[in-house]
Amino acid sequence: MNTTKEECVTLSKKLGKKVGEELKIPVYLYEDSASLPERVSLSNIRKGEFENFASKIKSEQWKPDFGPSEIHPSAGVVAIGCREYLIAFNVNLGTDKIEIADRISRSIRHISGGFRYVKALGFRLEDRDIVQISMNMTNYKKTPLFRVFEVIKSEAERYGVPIVGSEIVGLTPLQALAEVAEHYLRLEKFSCSAILEKRVLDFIADRDK
Template identity: 55%
Template sequence: MMRIIECVPNVSEGRRAEVLDAFIRLLQAQPGVLLLDYHADPDHNRTVFTLIGDGPALLSAMLALYEKAVELIDMRQHRGEHPRAGAVDVCPFVPIAGATMEDCVALARELGRQVAERFQIPVFLYAHAATREDRRELPNIRKGEFEGWFEKIKDPNWKPDFGPDRVHPTAGITVIGARPPLIAYNVNLGTADLAVADRIARAIRFSSGGFRNVQARGMKLEARQQVQVSMNLLDFRQTPIHRVFEVIRAEAERFGVPVVGSEIVGLVPLEAIAQAADFYLRLENFSIDQVLEWRIQQALAERPAPPAAPSPPTPGPRPRALRRVLMSLVTRAVEARLEDADILEWLRRFRWPDGQVRCPHCGSAQVRAYRSSSRRRVVFTYRCRSCRRRFNDKTGTVFAQTRLPMARWLAAALLIELGAGRRSLQRYLGVDRATARRMWNGLTRDARLRQAMVRYMESALA
């Protein structure tokens, strides 16, 4: 059985598109490793990458990532809502298939040793790789953040597991470990009052008397004028997503604050989504074995491999040429078949899933809608009764202040998912260089929106 290990490095950069592009291209080029997902958050100024591979390939890929991060990130200039202590802030390994937790612990310790030797970065081991009980929890190590670690490291109790007894001047420290799968889950609240998010976070996290497997804190989303309860769910089987969500919603109601949405950062096990479906649909005698994709996966895993048969090579189009044809066809199909009115209707549902439009400037739900239409499109504009400001469906999104058809934005989202860069957007979408750069930067930073756009487009074209 193939050995598969997941690696989820968190890098302290979520805003500079050229730096993110360098990281993405570096990881995509690593042999024996697949980059499954990346989520860049400009408010947190942080990007979470998800990769899979075997031990040696992941070790090589992570050393390359550390080298690039030391080159491109200066923690002295870093600002963001999320707590952080280093350029590569945390790097956990997770056993997925054919690998044990002991394999991941050994991999974490070998990576820590080499990172310390090559880059002179202090390395702290956490979770199952921890060498001391007080270092098992990540928040304990990260407390004080980059700025506070220059004094903290002088304490003999905080001697690094590997590396020098001094903080790297630009890369800070790093935390490396091995853990089971966790879910990074955030719930956004319809208020700009950070105190509300802080109080709800205290109510649900284990360190304050809440759920055993929940780490949580309140954060401010400046661009959206909202606050967020940001969480790590350490064991979704013991503390499922829906249970945490319902408690947050109940706590928010006590303050008269609505839940305006939630997000999963990175990837999530199918079983966790099935748990939520079971709860909200009131399913009787439901089992994960009833999920079609799960059963197909299990059947394929149990099926014996067919004997290998050599086959002569067949001529065909070159991969690069085939990619160009695919991108051109995608762009034409999207713009020919999808109307702006339909896409804007989807955007309204995506932004306000409960049907209640909220002001992007102040978060108020006291909004008056104005509808106008022409031969090709229907446009909604709004006026907030609280702050008196006007806005539309695009305000506060990457689509704001642009006259491009929404179908072209959808095509851009899919092209980026297929690996297109800024020049490819310029070529296939027929836009100028500045517009292509703005589209690529905006959609790359907001992976949740981009992936939702692709899912909508696929269903609409189908």
């Protein structure tokens, strides 16, 4: 937690160089490590999917940052970069109509004009007979969970559909959830330092330096 973003960018470039030169795997740097603006987004790098990458990698525009300009026969291509924590956040809707999830997903994801740091798709959960808005939150500091949740709730109400649940898949930063509590509980002058477990962990980290 004490490592700076600049240090992570430097490490990612060193790793990319090592992977490219020693393992002969094409490497693209992305997000904060990106060498070009069009390589910041991983989806831009992946565009065309693996089937079309053999020709894409040969073009000057998409020459790898490190390694050869040809796909490795067993390892393929790798993207390495420094980025903010990614939170996999899903919201479940009380309907089986996938078109509603698709419409709401389009309204919140960046590529369709929504939130800058949200990637979203609608999915059907066959076992529960409902639909889900599945999201990757790529920068919770600039686009907090509660803000996206409120927009989804508002959009769902337009279609007469309730939110029946939400979930976070995998790990998430404490700060992201603390912001949700601060927002919905209207906490005044609140910070993560007021959380007992956070204070204990900080104490242990300082003690072990």
